[in-house]
Amino acid sequence: AQSVAQPEDQVNVAEGNPLTVKCTYSVSGNPYLFWYVQYPNRGLQFLLKYITGDNLVKGSYGFEAEFNKSQTSFHLKKPSALVSDSALYFCAVRGSGSARQLTFGSGTQLTVLP
Amino acid sequence: GAVVSQHPSRVICKSGTSVKIECRSLDFQATTMFWYRQFPKQSLMLMATSNEGSKATYEQGVEKDKFLINHASLTLSTLTVTSAHPEDSSFYICSGGFTDTQYFGPGTRLTVL
Numbered sequence: 001a002q003s004v005a006q007p008e009d010q011v012n013v014a015e016g017n018p019l020t021v022k023c024t025y026s027v028s029g030n031p032y033l034f035w036y037v038q039y040p041n042r043g044l045q046f047l048l049k050y051i052t053g054d055n056l057v058k059g060s061y062g063f064e065a066e067f068n069k070s071q072t073s074f075h076l077k078k079p080s081a082l083v084s085d086s087a088l089y090f091c092a093v094r095g096s097g098s099a100r101q102l103t104f105g106s107g108t109q110l111t112v113l114p
Numbered sequence: 115g116a117v118v119s120q121h122p123s124r125v126i127c128k129s130g131t132s133v134k135i136e137c138r139s140l141d142f143q144a145t146t147m148f149w150y151r152q153f154p155k156q157s158l159m160l161m162a163t164s165n166e167g168s169k170a171t172y173e174q175g176v177e178k179d180k181f182l183i184n185h186a187s188l189t190l191s192t193l194t195v196t197s198a199h200p201e202d203s204s205f206y207i208c209s210g211g212f213t214d215t216q217y218f219g220p221g222t223r224l225t226v227l
Contacts, residue, residue, distance in 0.1 A: 032214055043120070043207050044158075044218040051214055090157065101148055102209075102216060104157045 002027040004093050006105035013081045014113050021076040021108045023091030030096040033074040035065055038088040038107075047089075050074060061085070081112045116142045118210050120219035127198055128227055134194045135222045137208030143188035144210030149181075152205040152221075164191040164208075198226040 003026045013019045025031055032051055036044035048059025055067045065076045074091060088109050092102040117140040127133050137147055145166045150158040162183055163171040170183035180202075182194040191210075195202055203226045209216040 034215070036218070041205075041221070041223065043118075043220040044209075046215060046217060049215055100146060100211065100216065101160055101163060103160075106157045107155075 002093055002095055002103045004091050004103055004105035006089075006091055006108045008108050009106070010109045010111070012111045012113060015083055016080050019078050019081040019085070019110065019112070021089050021091075021110060023074045023076065023105060024072050025074060025091070025093040026072065027093050027095045031074075032094045032096060033065075033067060034092040034102065035059065035063070035074075035076050036090045036092065038090065044090065047076070081110075083112045083114050086110055086112045116140075116210070116212065116215075116217040118208065118217050118219040120206075120208060120222050122222060123220060124223045124225075126225045126227065129199055130197055132194055132196045133198055133224060134192055135206055135208075135224075137191045137193070137210070137219050139189045139210045139217075142210070142212050144191075144212070145188060147185060147191040147208055147210040148216065149183065149191075149193050150207045150209070152207060154205075158207060161193075166191075195224065198224070200226045202226050 005024045034049045035047040038044050048057050050057045050067045058064045063078050088107050090107050091105040119138045121136045147164040149161045152158050161176045164183045164185040166185045172178045185191040207221045209218045
């Protein structure tokens with residue numbers, strides 16, 4: 001079985017400061033890892049993914065994430081947070097097999113303070 | 115990225131009625147789509163996998179006779195909540211994808227009175 005843990009329900013950062021949203025995973029075989037963002041009453045928007053290749057993945061809106069196989073982590077980062085980044089962030093994983101359904105973490109509410 | 119639409123975005127219905135939610139892939143073909151349910155301030159719970167031209171696969175604990183799924187074409191999957199009850203009130207989200215990435219619809223807020 002695959003699982004995702006987002007240990008922080010809430011992350012607060014000041015505008016202009018770097019932000020990190022944490023994610024660890026468990027999956028059989030090679031992981032396919034994803035970050036999505038959700039604004040209130042909206043669906044999920046794709047931010048970035050790691051399938052293979054460089055451990056540092058760059059995505060939309062200046063976000064990036066680092067895949068760390070030994071720590072089974074895929075933390076989301078941004079060098080300088082914006083107030084508009086305030087939203088709910090989900091980490092998701094699936095295995096490299098044929099099944100494509102994702103398993104989501106519980107979500108982290110990011111609040112960027114002006 | 116690919117675009118997935120859902121209709122309606124919001125629906126209010128009376129208890130005992132049925133509600134149909136449409137999920138369309140606008141710029142790609144999706145042989146498989148997924149239906150999720152999300153409660154306030156919670157994560158997404160996979161309800162079922164919708165397969166074009168065949169029966170849907172339901173997750174454990176999801177009543178297939180209550181949540182009817184039809185995937186009649188490569189761009190359209192529908193979820194019908196039959197005999198809706200207040201406890202079915204929730205945010206329903208679909209997704210479809212190609213290559214390795216799933217793209218999500220904007221969601222449908224269902225309120226059953």
